[in-house]
Amino acid sequence: MDIIRIGLLGLGNVGSGVMNILRQNINKIREYAGVHIEIEKVLVRDINKPRDIVFDEQLLTTNPQDILDNPDIDIVVELIGGIEPAFSYIKQAMVNGKHVVTANKAVIATYCKELFELADKNNVEIRFEGSVGGGIPLIDTITNKLAGNQIDELVGIINGTTNYILSRMSREGMSFEAALKKAQQKGYAEADPSSDIEGQDAIYKLAILAAISFGLHVSPQDIPCEGITRISEHEIRYAEEIGYAVKLLATARNRDGKLEIHVHPSLIPNHHPLAAVHDEFNALFIKGNAVGELMLYGKGAGSMPTGSAVIGDILDIIKMMRQSAKTGSSFVSNGEKLKVVGEESGSYYIRLQVVDKPGVLGIITTTLGKHDISIASVAQQGMGQELVPVIFITHEVEREKLDRGLDEIRKLSHVVGEVACILRVESY
């Protein structure tokens, strides 16, 4: 099997995620790629810094040229962040004939045009799925899967910090300050949160999304932007009263040849799927002239989700290098270890129609209990009729046991008129 050698620039949050995923899922990754993937060198600032992840310390270097000038390295993965020195490293890697994967929103938002041209000129690939929306495949979907569409509109919640803060303000009635503090405690906001709460982070991401969607590079500083620092808990309550949620929305819209593009806290109707995007989650709503409305939702940041996007990009480049993406490869062999069990167990909603008299509930729960069916909640609906509905939600139970229990319930014909409905309950 061939070997593809990776040089990693940076071993922070996302870099560690990439290393962890490569170790954890190596069998599946190797089978998909059809090659060995090896981390050849890792650029760090301080070799002696204690690290959580286990690996050969010989890999570490403080000299970027050990990667950028290394003829053995095929793909350079830039995870330093910020404009410089990341921008220079990316350019040097491409000039040296190396493919590049980056999750750097600042560099791509500011210099995408230059970098894409440099990639073309040097006949190398550059991929940047992790730069927007963490593990959500926004870039690939827009660029490739929707290549047959004219994109009409993008509306997104693309900053997890502000969405977490707005969610706390909405759900718990917190003030902006209290919600920000909570976000910082949970690690969703930086000590200096200004780039997130003032909208700068969203602006970078929107510039990238607009570039790939509309074929036009808008400089981040030219995009009108307002953060959430002036949103009070009052606004959120007033908006709720009239049926809206308050979200920081990044919008780009082609309206008759004019590209509206801006980041603003906005009201969005409660029935819209973006209104159901809570906490640190991100989502992008896309309108294409063929596909119609599409939304992609997931974790917009974090070591493993963004690492997942970076690995996806690496595999995409390897596929290009080897021109070897036969569909058969989706049948990875680990599937053969799986045992198919159909519907094994679950929590269930059960509606019985029962005689409305004292003691009936006791008879039923005793019968269910004999079959190890444990009841999480019970509600009796209506009254006065001959038969009234009683609704049970069970704890997790094997379907077989449930069916045996319900068979016995059906025999209690003096108290039970009907097992009227059985539904699964999915709780997350």
Next chain:
Amino acid sequence: MDIIRIGLLGLGNVGSGVMNILRQNINKIREYAGVHIEIEKVLVRDINKPRDIVFDEQLLTTNPQDILDNPDIDIVVELIGGIEPAFSYIKQAMVNGKHVVTANKAVIATYCKELFELADKNNVEIRFEGSVGGGIPLIDTITNKLAGNQIDELVGIINGTTNYILSRMSREGMSFEAALKKAQQKGYAEADPSSDIEGQDAIYKLAILAAISFGLHVSPQDIPCEGITRISEHEIRYAEEIGYAVKLLATARNRDGKLEIHVHPSLIPNHHPLAAVHDEFNALFIKGNAVGELMLYGKGAGSMPTGSAVIGDILDIIKMMRQSAKTGSSFVSNGEKLKVVGEESGSYYIRLQVVDKPGVLGIITTTLGKHDISIASVAQQGMGQELVPVIFITHEVEREKLDRGLDEIRKLSHVVGEVACILRVESY
């Protein structure tokens, strides 16, 4: 520019969508692909049938061999549906060295293993994005973008007919029968709706998703399945009362090496994003061990959405054939015709803090009116304090005009304490 020649099997709903998209978006598609794409032949049952779309009638044929044996054709697009003759045509096309794109869930769900092996053996590609979830890129996301993940769980609403019926029952209190009838009137359900409402359609799609996610082909007939025919409006109401929505969920879950796989009407908590998937929309919730929770949402059927997926597959194969997916190609030239306008206009939420006395609202609305700011709704909150909040929602107005109007409002210091908040309102 090279020419890639397509043979189309079937010109029904999806086939017409493919033709329409190719015509409407041809410039973008050609620029992305770097080739001319030509429909060489179209297999139909009846050449003389009247059709809505305009094209050269010379393309039509009733003889499948005009496509399957045609040495000029590079890619065969199968949009006939059903097992036979589609399955035989697909096999013959691959044996003849042609790449295949299909949206045929029955064939892929039943014979994917055999077809993938045949594709490998004949060194051709087979793509089937349109077979599940219409225009939502589920197959590509799982197969390629999440290739670095172990997939732990899939939970999806993958049948639009049943979701439309359940939405009507939930929102309008309709009975199952009335909702089904409405679905048929709107074209969301067939005259014979059994494949949808009894879960067969969802079973096919789940078998495909499970195969690519878990590397294991489960025969559709081995998947436990229950449709929605026994769901009453009572269940939906009872479920709502305890905080749940009723959805037909297709589930596949790797639980410690056991693959749970089934289709059932289920309760899902209202705060879960799948509960916000209404009407004919589909969505798939995916858990990967690196990416965490991901959801993709969109139109799961229809001429243009499914056509979009088919075009995406065609372009993917062309990319493979030409190994030519430089990122620079995402800068399509139509972007240069766009004029960037930032935030041009919108509907706005405005909170003023005003003196609580008669006539104040009149003064304010008159002032706004002078600036062409038209009010969609107004609500006064609280009372008795010196300053009370008044909330306006405007109709669509240019941001410049709004700002000029609000500047004048600020000067009304005898009645207006503060322009406390301006938010955009996105209404869909």
